[in-house]
Amino acid sequence: MVQLDYPVWLRIEHWVNVLFVTLLIRSGIEILGTHPKLYWRDDSRPGTEWARFTRKTMPTDKLYDTLDEEESYSSIVSLPGHKHLGMGRHWHFVTVMGWILTGIVYYILLFATGQWHRYIPYSWSIFSDAWNDVLTYLSFKLPALLPGQPLDAVQKLAYAFVIFILAPFQILTGAAQSPAVEAHFPWYVRLWGGRQGARSLHFFGLLAFIGFIAVHLMMVGLWGWPQLNALMIFGGVRDLGWALAASLVIIAAIVLVHVAATVWSLKSPRMVQRALGFVISQGRLFFLRPMASRQNYSPSQLSPEHRVNGKPPDSDDYKVMAVHNFVSWKLEVGGLVENPMTFTLADLRALGEKQTQRVLHNCVQGWSSIGEWSGVPFRNVVEMVKPLPQARHICFLTMQDTGRDEPAAEGEGQFYEVIDMSLARHPQCLLAYEMNGRPLPIKHGAPLRLRIENQVGFKMAKWIERIEFISDYKGIGDGMGGWREDNVYYDKDVEV
């Protein structure tokens, strides 16, 4: 076969890949730390995790939520570390966009230039050769390279596995964790054994990448660090001293990018949120926003105990309303509408036939549960109040005072969330007053909560008291489109 060289594009792709994969690993660990437990079943029931990366134990006599379970990891292993899920998500998603684009270019060039010969085996005998290579390595010797190729058999198989199996596997299992993808293609998430199956498999992919990188570095060291780095930097075995120096400079540059990303995220999270969030939002809105939910899980799939995020309003007014079954509660719907209205719970129940949906709930932290929600399709309320043409967003104001009710969360003030008008008309956008056939429990948002099934859970405001149609959300809170966006730097649009 033709002796394969190391063209410039291959060398650039290699080093860009190192940067992207390491950023993905660290930001992935940040995301894992926010719910440091892995499950196989979609109910994420406490105690059923097959792996846990926390020593925290939760109380049994007091309501706890998943914010209490969050872990703070060191910046050495996670980006940026110290319990900054919003930042971790931004880095993970912006990096994955870059990684996928790099991968597409890499695949095209690989096949366009014949470089695919480097990785794709031609014969089944490569497996027996690879086994022999493993035995050779175990006897502390270096095996022979494949004829005319720069790799031995086990190396060739390892590269083929990473490039053609592991990388796509991580992208596919990552996509299976997007609430929009899950909501629009419920069969796709089932393909991976469910939401938690996909999350667990994604974690195994992470381990595989870490294992590959460790072995790869060891192999480069064994076979000759200066020689192999010369190939991957200069395209040929020459100037070995310079190759060694250049490899160290490149690695230092990659470390510097990590340090800069970490420091920037910890010191100026708002700037990171705006800059990276802008890039990510373009992809989200283009690819994922059109994915309306069409889920309908069977009653047998409902989670026996649906997990909770957020604690109920700890005020006497709320408790008095609750003990009277919320008969005195009123929902005000106003703002930029022709016909402002006020609804009691009885009014909402009387608004035509209630809609019921059995759906998968995706928390931003990674856990999931399946619940049945019933209530008023939000589009019905929208039609009744008649939004004015300038109304572009909808703000849901709740009775939760986060400083008082949610000590585990960063920030204070009334909890609110903003959604775009386009989401309000999605068929499974629901104002829910029932859960699993009973009145909506207090811990899940009684008397009324929002359900938007192609979004992450925190957008689905609970304990709602007012809905406001608005033209802009810049003047509300810190102007980022919601309490979590303001305080923990999440994105406003969370289809993933």
Place this chain on the structure above:
Amino acid sequence: MGTSDTLRPEITVLTVEHKNRVLQQIQRRRGTCRHCGGEHFLVGDALYLGFLFISEHQDAYMAALTCTNPACPAPHTGIRLRAPEFLP
């Protein structure tokens, strides 16, 4: 008290005996309606607060009270009780 599909899952249904104990507690505390100053109430069911709310004692409940003064602007109110005060 509601039917099984309208009764809130967190509500503890009170018997007549429980309700009488709640009334005794109101009398003992000289409780009045915070909206109209009325002294007479109908007792409803109770909400267990201890598990759901972070500021509450473990055995805290709120019993539903309805002020019987027809002129009361907000007759729905409640009284916070510890379990031994009204649940045998």
